[in-house]
Amino acid sequence: MELNIYAYKCKRCGELHYPYKTICKKCGENDHNEFEIVPLPKNGKLLTFTTLYTLPSDYEVVTLALGIVELEDGNRITGQLDIKNPKIGMKVNGKVEVVRKDLYKKHLGMIFYKA
């Protein structure tokens, strides 16, 4: 089964929210039944990025590359990068994989690769 990251679409006005919000930021819809869960696309372009050298707990690597990606539908997501020489504007595609392991669980999130 293909894993996805899900966004929340307001059925009344069509606004997509990622991450989830209790009230639609565009039309104010506040009934949770009026939101549908839709998968975010995985292709997009890199908006900005950084390589982090001081890592938070739970990571056993020396550096971590992070970025914000503008997806093909115009929504944005923060994710990890597995790209050698990232450049602003480059095309990327994402896979949902383990992005953090703590004592209790493995957290899934989007990792982007060069498209």
Add this chain to the structure above:
Amino acid sequence: MREVYVAGIGITSFSRLEYPLVEIAAYPGLMALRDAGLKKVDHLYVANMGGGRINGQTGLASAVVDHMSLTPAGAETIENGPASGASAIKQGYMAIASGMHDVVMVIGAERMREANPLEATDFVATLTHPQAEYIYGVTLPALAGMFTRLYMEKYGVTARHLAMVAVKNHKNAMDNFYAHLHEDITIEGILDSPEASTNNPYVADPLRFYDVCPVSDGGACLILATAEVMKKINKPMIRLAGIGQATDTHCVHERKDPTELLAVREAARQSFKMAGVKPSDVSVAELHDAFTILEIAESEEVGFFKKGEGHLALERGETQIGGKIPINPSGGLKAKGHPVGATGVGQAHEIVLQLRGEAGKRQVKNAKVGFTCNFGGFGNNVVCLTFIKE
């Protein structure tokens, strides 16, 4: 609403402090009482972010009010991330302006160096969005690094501009006894010399070690009072004239243009409007330079310079002491230090010193209007204060 004045101020060194959090809060409180010549307060607000998590102490304000033998005065702990300090000052203002209290003590205190650097980083990273940022390993420096890269691309800010902020603020801190870092750095040493890459390694590229504030312990205090109380004590009339606060999206990726700090813009606008002044009336400002890029970006968003031109004003020396609008004469978060919950109160402390004319070697001449910007999260909760000397 009643006018609100600063009756007394106090501060600890911002560095590593080897005494308990409660005392880090109490000592500046004590200094402020002595400064004001007061013995009692009606109410106490204590700004703090990490007591519960790092020091294993919750209900900090209740502990502090007892430690200072100020019971039965009311006491509350205020947690609003790195903007806790200015938020607590805002609460103090409202308590007096509303007529509820006449004298309010506002303390900011933090003890973070007890935690190892990994824990401290992780503690601050809990400010980020739990599902959409934190789980990826996103930290505040990571958000700042991504922001800086965009800013460089869009406005032509360079590593040299960032280093100029660091050099200026370190230089200012040399004249601030209470500052965390007394280290007179040079562009040569942190950018140009062969040793620069060792002296100044990347933290979250393009941000390097000297672009990031230190992790500090520290406390600061302001006692706020009515005009009536001020008549009875002999202190300069420094009025808290304007307060603005605004929020922005939790996730940075949700901002239409992530180089814009809309909460800073809005909080500053409100603060100036309430005080009845313009950005060009400000004589001295303390901006939240947790990362060097933020001093540049905030100097634009609050209205000192046009968007995208803050780094040019910095080049021209306009933000130095003696320049058109001196920014961070205290050394800023960069060199004075950043004990998160105390920072906003520390910024106000510096502005009061400056407006009173008590800032010593780092005094900005004829300072009449002072401004602070206290930036919570990565700009998702911002509080700006305007002080006027009467």
